[in-house]
Amino acid sequence: MGVTETLARFILNTPTEAIPAPILHEGKRCIINYMAVALYASADPSMGILTGVFEEEGGSASATLIGAGTRTNLQNAALANGYLAHLEDYDDTHFPTVIHPSAPTIPAAFAIAEREGATGLDVLAATVLGVEACCRVGLSVYPNHYDAGWHITGTCGVFGAAAAAGRLLGLDEQQMTYALGIAGTQAAGVREVFGSMTKAFHAGRSAQSGVLAGLLAQRGFTSTREILEGRRGFAAVLSTASDMGQISDGLGERWEVPNNGLKPYSCGVVSHPLVDAMIAMREDDGVLADDVASVSARVHPLVLELMDRPNPRVGLEGKFSHQHSMAVGLIDGGAYPAQYTDERVLDPAVSAFRDKIRATVDASVAEDACEVTVTLHDGREVTKSIAHATGAPENPLSDARLESKFRTLAHRVLSESQTDELLSTLWSLDTVDDVSAVMALTQG
């Protein structure tokens, strides 16, 4: 039996009871985190573009748009909710692959769950299995696939979405294998679009691709049985090297979702250790921006590859500026959506501080680590070494900090009591009878 068929069977045949309780808990945390960021993003003006298209194109009221107070069809909901989930760059990161797996997976899961009247436990299991599928596919082609310039969230995301959708649709093994095929051949998304709305679009489009794949396969649409391992399949065509064992070895024994860290800050994940360092300087050492003459940092190569923007002009660019993220970390004591408005990015004091920062690549520095030294005007130096950034697998965002993140973000569109009700419902998601009730609570 091939790798794709093996994965399909794992997705379908793993009893929910066989998923370890800590793994389900991680899945629940992913969902809470997803809801938080999507709720916040739902107030973004760009959502009007998507809903404008939905209104013109029409669609049955089958699934819920988070925060909007409206329903639309399954594919539209997956597209929009996936877009929202990734829009703030504040979702989650599977550290071994840099995939942000919840944004393409969970919207697909909830859309189909609403269609099926699935329970909260069903959605929880589908989310965990979808994230597992997505991340394992990513592991099978990492780093070559990533290094080639693919947006690995957009490409591998289709498998997470299809897995979750197929599980909840109750596909049989052939249908699930074909669904992975129909989804996998839609794997797409290049990093050239970073800095524009199209980046978040990738996550939504992948969620939608997975939903469509499930709906087609359920009705008998055929595809290849070997989308992953085939000679002209996903791994062969989209990567220069692959290891199929990463997909099939230890399924059900080794789980990837604990390696999926929830983001503490709303900016590129590779800068999070740097933000941690600057906040620590502010809080532990009382360093003030005006006291600082210069800042030097030893960083992982991805910091300069992905986040070297010394002069961002808009908030979106700031999210991918390590210089800006470090500046607000020190000046504001955080790197949250308020730090990534256009106004904050153009602030003269923040801008001046960015100019003081010099980062140098050190290949021995891990992706979730860094060392930062500030030199003060009086000659003193303060150094912070971060071994594992907040949110990294070895230093996960605590449940308490996750709640705090949820309350802050949800508050943009929900009242305090609405926020409380949704949060407590999500913490007991495994007891919910029909997730449509949960989605109804996301309406601002």
Add this chain to the structure above:
Amino acid sequence: MGVTETLARFILNTPTEAIPAPILHEGKRCIINYMAVALYASADPSMGILTGVFEEEGGSASATLIGAGTRTNLQNAALANGYLAHLEDYDDTHFPTVIHPSAPTIPAAFAIAEREGATGLDVLAATVLGVEACCRVGLSVYPNHYDAGWHITGTCGVFGAAAAAGRLLGLDEQQMTYALGIAGTQAAGVREVFGSMTKAFHAGRSAQSGVLAGLLAQRGFTSTREILEGRRGFAAVLSTASDMGQISDGLGERWEVPNNGLKPYSCGVVSHPLVDAMIAMREDDGVLADDVASVSARVHPLVLELMDRPNPRVGLEGKFSHQHSMAVGLIDGGAYPAQYTDERVLDPAVSAFRDKIRATVDASVAEDACEVTVTLHDGREVTKSIAHATGAPENPLSDARLESKFRTLAHRVLSESQTDELLSTLWSLDTVDDVSAVMALTQG
């Protein structure tokens, strides 16, 4: 100005009057050919899968599904009509790149044209410009992109669809550039799915991607300005080598649509010279299947790469079997949809003849050429050399043969008078006031 912006300007700013009359005529032929194959395919049972999803998902009645007698929204129409256009493998081929450009481009053009109430001449121009964009992008990355295993129709097709859609939407230059970005980052489709419904799905999905890109860009959705040439853009990520000059050089002076050959046979294009040869043996030399001891052929490498299936089990496999296509060419005197039913593929006499065929690769043989020698039981040999297959740019399908193809295929779903009316309307497409009237004539 970058290549993507140059292409965007060309698409938008080329006056219809500046397109040479012979080029517009080629565009018209593409549309007639597209309508023919889509009408025929509209009776395929698999269409019920797509329409089943459309019914569940809903959608405004904005554009016409060919042959179905129903309307749906723009994206659904693009998806379904693109699927139909490619389903029979009987559409067209841009010989230099092996792209089948009409299937992803024309459905997008007509969907937006119905939305805009565009004239027939508008659609004609948009089709020509879309095919141009699609084929030039293909040229810029051929052969590396193709050789890597991509379904080049699915990948490059998004650019044809976005170009046609953007032109008809009346996008401005920034919007068109962004539309190419939103579409281009959705470039997808691997050849592993060949032999299944998903292959034709690629063409439809690309048409839909282009329509969605245009609708989003028109409403202000942002993307990259450099999807084609960017460091992490389409060419860099989806190909190991590229030549951007193929896109920008000679725009408006050199046209690709004459290199887009309409298919005489409903099977993989690389076998068409072989089918020509077998038909010629039957018609010129009176060769009968029972007289034949063995068949040898010298073929272009793609014949064995794409069409080596000595034992097809279903019609779909037969379309990608050079052995089957040669067998029916001799036995039936043609290679049309009737030759690719499951029954014909399993016919014992046809099957026995397939077993007599041996093709060997000869790298000196051009893609549209071949040499076939049959050895008869009485020892005689008959050889046919084909320099340019019917339908190749140097030997195009005549207007008369195109009409014959149209009538035969349309007859599956239209009456003779409906066929006549549609055909004559299409021949005078450039005088049609509103293409919605044309689409109404496609209803069986």
